[in-house]
Structure formats: structure tokens, C-alpha cells
Amino acid sequence: MIKEILKNLAGRKNAIAIPDLLTMPSSEAPNFVNLHKSVDRIFCRSLRIRLVDAGSCNACEWECTALTNPIYDIQRFGIDFVASPRHADVLLGTGPVSRQMELALKKTYLAIPEPRLVIACGDCAIDGGIYRGSYAVANGVANVIPVDCYIPGCPPTPMQIISGILRLIESLH
Amino acid sequence: MERVLNKAIKIKEHLNEQYLEVKKDDFKDACVYLYQQRHAILRLMFAADERQIDETFKIYAVFSIPGIDKFFIIVLSVRDNVFTFPSITKEIPAAHWYEREIRDMFGIIPEGHPDLRRLVFHDSFPENSYPLRKDWHISDTDLKEWGEGIKQKVPYKFMEVEGEGIYEIPVGPVHAGIIEPGYFRFSAVGETIFFLEPRLFYTHKGTEKHFEGMSFFDGVRLSERISGASSFSHSDAYCMAVERMAGLEITEKAKAVRTLLLEIERLYNHMGDIGNLCAGTGLQVGYAKGAIIKERIMQLNERLTASRYLRGVNVIGGVKEDVLLKADDILSTVDIVTKKYKELMNLLNGSISHIERLENIGVLSEDIALRLGATGVTARASGINDDIRKAHPHLLYDRLEFESHTMARGDVFARMMVRAEEAECSISIINALIENRYKGELTVEVKGIPPYSSAFGYTETPRGSVFYWVMSDKNGMPLRVKLRSPSYCNWPAVPFAVHGNFVPDFPLCNKSFELSYSGCDM
Ligand code: SF4
Numbered sequence: 001m002i003k004e005i006l007k008n009l010a011g012r013k014n015a016i017a018i019p020d021l022l023t024m025p026s027s028e029a030p031n032f033v034n035l036h037k038s039v040d041r042i043f044c045r046s047l048r049i050r051l052v053d054a055g056s057c058n059a060c061e062w063e064c065t066a067l068t069n070p071i072y073d074i075q076r077f078g079i080d081f082v083a084s085p086r087h088a089d090v091l092l093g094t095g096p097v098s099r100q101m102e103l104a105l106k107k108t109y110l111a112i113p114e115p116r117l118v119i120a121c122g123d124c125a126i127d128g129g130i131y132r133g134s135y136a137v138a139n140g141v142a143n144v145i146p147v148d149c150y151i152p153g154c155p156p157t158p159m160q161i162i163s164g165i166l167r168l169i170e171s172l173h
Numbered sequence: 174m175e176r177v178l179n180k181a182i183k184i185k186e187h188l189n190e191q192y193l194e195v196k197k198d199d200f201k202d203a204c205v206y207l208y209q210q211r212h213a214i215l216r217l218m219f220a221a222d223e224r225q226i227d228e229t230f231k232i233y234a235v236f237s238i239p240g241i242d243k244f245f246i247i248v249l250s251v252r253d254n255v256f257t258f259p260s261i262t263k264e265i266p267a268a269h270w271y272e273r274e275i276r277d278m279f280g281i282i283p284e285g286h287p288d289l290r291r292l293v294f295h296d297s298f299p300e301n302s303y304p305l306r307k308d309w310h311i312s313d314t315d316l317k318e319w320g321e322g323i324k325q326k327v328p329y330k331f332m333e334v335e336g337e338g339i340y341e342i343p344v345g346p347v348h349a350g351i352i353e354p355g356y357f358r359f360s361a362v363g364e365t366i367f368f369l370e371p372r373l374f375y376t377h378k379g380t381e382k383h384f385e386g387m388s389f390f391d392g393v394r395l396s397e398r399i400s401g402a403s404s405f406s407h408s409d410a411y412c413m414a415v416e417r418m419a420g421l422e423i424t425e426k427a428k429a430v431r432t433l434l435l436e437i438e439r440l441y442n443h444m445g446d447i448g449n450l451c452a453g454t455g456l457q458v459g460y461a462k463g464a465i466i467k468e469r470i471m472q473l474n475e476r477l478t479a480s481r482y483l484r485g486v487n488v489i490g491g492v493k494e495d496v497l498l499k500a501d502d503i504l505s506t507v508d509i510v511t512k513k514y515k516e517l518m519n520l521l522n523g524s525i526s527h528i529e530r531l532e533n534i535g536v537l538s539e540d541i542a543l544r545l546g547a548t549g550v551t552a553r554a555s556g557i558n559d560d561i562r563k564a565h566p567h568l569l570y571d572r573l574e575f576e577s578h579t580m581a582r583g584d585v586f587a588r589m590m591v592r593a594e595e596a597e598c599s600i601s602i603i604n605a606l607i608e609n610r611y612k613g614e615l616t617v618e619v620k621g622i623p624p625y626s627s628a629f630g631y632t633e634t635p636r637g638s639v640f641y642w643v644m645s646d647k648n649g650m651p652l653r654v655k656l657r658s659p660s661y662c663n664w665p666a667v668p669f670a671v672h673g674n675f676v677p678d679f680p681l682c683n684k685s686f687e688l689s690y691s692g693c694d695m
Contacts, residue, residue, distance in 0.1 A: 059402070
């Protein structure tokens with residue numbers, strides 16, 4: 001037993017255990033090690049995300065919740081969702097931004113200390129998606145606050161969200 | 174029924190729907206008779222702008238009597254110049270939100286309603302602006318200020334609780350976790366919740382109006398996007414409504430596919446919900462196990478339909494994907510899920526501290542659940558035996574043998590156990606469905622939508638009953654699409670369930686109801 005733990009510890013640097021349910025089509029698979037390294041280097045091992053649901057259908061949130069389950073386990077990259085915008089580096093917005101959530105989204109954005117980044121997650125958040133043109137939506141996060149990265153999909157799968165976050169981080173180089 | 178039938182000035186029958194139009198003076202009487210004497214359940218209530226047909230707005234109150242597979246719909250015409258109708262809320266409390274919604278959306282005032290504050294729109298939405306009237310358009314109103322909250326056009330007055338030691342805790346709309354937005358105002362005495370007033374509709378997206386801007390066929394995509402985790406049930410009910418309106422009968426095979434996917438949807442939801450309750454009590458290992466089971470089913474969904482939320486399968490007239498061809502995959506996944514689920518339940522039943530947290534908190538009494546018109550797991554855990562699959566059998570449900578599970582205690586534990594039993598029941602339905610062969614093509618041809626026709630579609634989602642009512646205009650385009658999601662019925666029950674509980678137990682109580690904000694706010 002102890003031997004095994006030691007062996008695992010020794011090999012930890014280059015091996016991130018991948019659970020069997022984590023299936024990655026090679027085309028969309030983000031480079032896991034890269035993500036880890038980038039978070040290490042740019043964010044000193046800790047990237048904190050505040051998610052704001054601005055009128056989504058909730059599927060986008062479920063996929064973000066799935067990121068924290070033992071299969072995707074996004075925490076092992078140093079990425080986590082936090083409760084307060086004051087603790088966050090990134091705001092991840094979902095939904096077309098219903099007019100009644102506009103103010104809350106803006107305030108949450110302003111509550112994040114600078115420098116802050118914004119991800120618009122899901123087709124709705126990009127341009128209103130299926131809800132585009134309805135009287136009660138603002139047709140996307142970018143119409144309310146500045147956006148740095150878009151993740152398309154309805155909803156984007158957990159893997160696509162991870163890829164999106166990686167893209168955002170890489171663009172910071 | 175005589176009493177209501179005698180009063181009807183116009184009777185229309187369509188499938189299992191009986192429309193009884195009454196005079197204004199008889200409206201309340203007819204509704205109250207059904208509710209009090211026949212113990213009918215108010216399924217939904219809504220208005221429609223039918224001025225292009227006969228110069229009137231119509232109010233529809235839809236009842237179903239336990240044991241009868243039929244909907245009794247009391248219809249009232251409201252003329253252009255009066256804009257009022259008699260409120261039935263005092264007698265039938267379940268009508269309270271519907272009536273306020275009609276006021277917000279159509280500007281028709283329920284006379285005698287005890288609470289005429291706005292429901293859907295918040296303070297800065299312009300006054301005298303009624304989006305669901307046919308002649309209303311965005312550009313008519315000054316919407317610039319809306320959402321900014323700068324100018325309060327119609328101030329909302331929260332209910333105030335006064336007394337020694339009472340203080341208020343406002344929470345939201347942005348919450349700590351990854352959840353949807355809503356605002357809660359607790360009035361607490363020490364740690365104990367004395368009163369809770371939720372303010373919802375932050376995610377109001379004008380969905381019903383949005384439906385009117387697209388064809389019935391495109392509407393399927395929108396119906397899948399009303400409440401994420403019930404995507405399939407919503408689109409199923411929507412398609413059913415349009416198909417019934419167009420006089421279509423879908424094939425046996427399409428019915429089988431829909432029934433199967435409905436049960437798979439129920440299964441992944443219930444698994445996830447049982448796990449989420451563990452997150453509420455701090456039993457991380459239970460949460461992790463639940464999440465893994467759910468993920469397994471979501472991945473099955475993706476293999477079956479290319480969507481983790483079973484989207485893109487339903488079309489008007491049938492289904493696109495013959496998932497029954499992948500029966501082996503379904504069976505093997507369900508087998509693993511069953512095993513893992515048993516492990517999870519053993520773990521939970523053995524965790525005394527977990528169970529202890531769930532027992533006797535968030536109690537919703539049968540009486541209140543009944544009066545507020547609660548539905549689904551919420552109702553069944555409070556002892557109300559109401560399941561649309563049994564009450565109004567559709568698809569293949571009349572051929573399947575299953576029970577609807579109830580429990581009388583109405584607490585968080587009961588809601589968990591009802592979910593657990595339903596999950597087992599879904600597993601056996603899935604296995605039974607796969608054993609058989611089904612006849613027919615995947616879709617039937619849609620010949621067109623007849624003008625000025627209407628129909629209901631309904632099903633039992635993992636959260637409770639969902640209803641759609643659709644009506645076409647003279648070109649076969651949507652004149653009105655009304656949707657009523659289960660969360661809309663269950664939200665008003667939450668304040669009653671949490672009364673007297675500790676504030677820190679609120680998240681757990683709330684989770685046990687598993688309500689959708691988006692589905693409720695539309
Ligand atoms: S992008 Fe799709 S899944 Fe995400 S909120 Fe919009 S409709 Fe829902």
C-alpha cells in the first residue's frame with residue numbers, strides 16, 4: 001500500500017489520472033497538462049470563477065456543475081467556482097441576459113476586482129441564441145459587459161467549457 | 174356536472190377536452206363547484222387574445238377530476254371595454270399566481286384578488302404595457318429603463334412582518350452556488366424562519382410571446398430550451414399539443430421512443446437530485462456518487478441522441494432518432510446505474526447523520542399542497558396521489574404497469590424517498606419498454622395546421638406535470654402558446670414548507686423541491 005502511494009507520488013508530475021468515464025474525442029480534447037501549467041504560471045495555481053446565470057435555461061449551469069464532479073474534476077487544475085465575486089478572477093455568464101437580470105449582472109461584474117475577465121458561455125450568452133429578439137432579453141452578455149472569450153454550444157459540453165477556459169488563458173500569453 | 178353543463182352557453186368537445194363557456198356571473202360558481210364538490214384539481218389558468226376571431230379576450234380555467242381522463246375547461250369571454258373577470262383565488266388558492274400573471278400580461282384585472290401586486294414584471298417595467306396582447310410590440314414602449322432599476326415605475330411592496338426580535342435577511346438574486354437567480358427575503362426570529370417571501374421572474378425571457386413569432390415546427394427547439402433538465406418532457410408536451418391540434422396520431426414506435434426517453438430523463442434527474450441533497454447535508458461522498466451516476470446517464474444520452482439533454486429528438490409528428498436500435502447500450506448502462514444506485518442508497522440509509530438532517534424539516538402538509546395546487550414529487554411526498562401518467566395516460570403509459578408512489582409525511586426525507594422509488598420504477602419501465610417490438614415509421618406526415626384550432630399537450634416531467642396549450646391563427650401560425658411548468662405550481666409552496674425551520678436549513682429544503690427558475694419565469 002505505502003509502496004503504491006510512494007510510486008504515485010513519484011509519478012505525479014507527469015501523470016494526471018483520467019477516470020474511465022472521461023471520454024475525449026481527440027479533436028476537441030484540450031491539452032490537460034497545458035491547462036494545468038498555464039493556470040500554474042499565469043494565475044499562480046489558482047483561477048477562480050464566479051458564475052452568473054443571466055436568464056439561462058439552466059442546462060448551461062448543469063454543465064458547469066458537472067465540471068466539479070469527480071469525473072471532470074476541474075479543481076485539480078486549480079480552477080474552481082466561488083461564491084463571491086470579490087474572490088473571483090473570471091466572470092462566467094450564461095443565458096441571453098434577461099432584462100430583469102441586467103442590473104445584477106453588471107453589479108456582479110463590477111464587484112470583481114480588476115483585472116477581470118469575462119467568459120460568455122453558451123449560444124444564448126453569445127448573441128441571445130434561440131431567445132434572440134425577444135422583448136425581455138438583451139441578446140447576449142456582450143451587450144451588457146465586455147466579453148473576453150466565447151464558448152459556443154447549446155449547452156457546451158463540460159469538455160468544451162474546459163477547452164474554452166484554456167483558450168482564454170492561452171490568449172493571455 | 175349537470176350544474177355546470179346547464180349554465181354553459183357554448184359547449185365544445187375535442188378529444189378529452191370539454192370547453193364550457195359560461196357567463197361572467199356564472200364563472201366563479203362553475204369553477205368553485207368543480208373544485209369543492211367534485212374535488213377537481215386546477216391544472217392551469219390562462220388568457221388568450223382572441224380579438225381577431227370574435228372581438229374578445231378569453232379566460233380559460235382548466236380542471237381535471239381525479240379518476241376521469243378528461244379536462245373540464247371553463248371559458249369566459251372578456252370584452253374589449255371591461256377588462257375584468259371575477260377572481261377565484263379566495264375560493265381556489267391555486268389560482269393566485271395565474272390571475273396575477275393574466276393581469277401582468279394582458280391587463281385584465283381579476284376582481285377581488287387579495288394580492289394585486291405585480292408578479293412577472295419588476296419595478297422598472299413600464300406601466301400599462303401588456304406584452305401578450307396581439308397588438309403590443311416592443312417598440313411601443315419605452316423599454317430603455319427596464320432592467321436598469323433606475324426609475325421605479327411600479328414599486329413593489331414586500332410583505333412586512335413586525336414584532337419583537339424580527340429581522341430581515343435579503344438574499345439574491347445572485348446566489349453563492351451555481352444556481353439560477355431569484356430573490357428571497359426572510360423574516361427571521363433568531364435562527365428561525367418566520368416568513369419567507371420569494372421574488373422570482375428574474376429570468377423572464379418573454380418565452381410565450383417568442384413562441385408566437387415562430388412557426389409551430391420551429392417552436393419545438395424553443396420548447397426544449399425552457400427548462401434545461403426537463404428538455405425532453407417539455408418538447409414532448411409541446412409536440413403532443415400541436416399534434417392533437419393538427420389531428421395527428423403518432424406511430425407506436427414514436428410513442429415508444431418518447432416514453433423511453435421520458436423515463437431516462439426522469440432517471441438522470443432523480444439520481445442527480447438524490448446526490449444533490451447530500452451536498453446540502455455535507456455528505457460529499459454521496460454527492461460524488463450521485464453525480465457520477467448522473468454523468469453516466471448523460472453520456473448515454475449523448476450516445477443515443479447526440480445531446481446530453483436529449484434535445485433534437487422530438488419533431489412534430491414523431492421522433493428523429495430510433496434510439497431503440499441501441500437497446501444494448503441502454504440496457505448495459507441501466508444495469509450499471511441500478512447497481513451503483515443500490516450502493517448509493519445503502520450508503521445513505523446507513524448514514525444516520527444524513528437521514529437525521531432530512532427528517533422533519535421542510536414539512537409541507539397535504540392540506541396546503543392541495544390548496545396551492547402542488548404537483549409532482551412535491552405533491553406525492555405530501556400524500557397527494559396525482560401523476561399525469563396515471564391520471565391522463567398518454568404515449569404508452571396505459572399499457573405499462575407501474576405505481577405512482579406517495580408518502581404522507583411531506584418532509585425533505587419523503588421527497589427523497591419518493592424520488593428513489595420513482596427512479597426504481599423508471600428503471601423497470603425502461604427494461605419493459607425495450608423488451609418489445611414496435612410497429613410503424615418514426616414520423617408521420619404533417620398535412621398542415623387547421624386554422625383557429627387549439628389543443629392541450631401534457632406529460633409528467635421529473636418535477637411534476639407540464640402543460641402546453643396551443644392555438645393557431647388563420648394561417649396556421651401560433652396565435653397563442655401557453656406553457657405551465659411544474660415549478661410554477663410548486664414555488665408558492667416553498668414559503669409554507671420552510672416556515673419554522675432554521676435559516677441554514679433553507680438550502681436543503683429548497684433543494685428537496687428541485688425547482689426550476691427558468692421554467693417558472695418563462
Ligand atoms: S445556450 Fe442553450 S443550454 Fe445554454 S442557456 Fe441557452 S438555451 Fe440553455
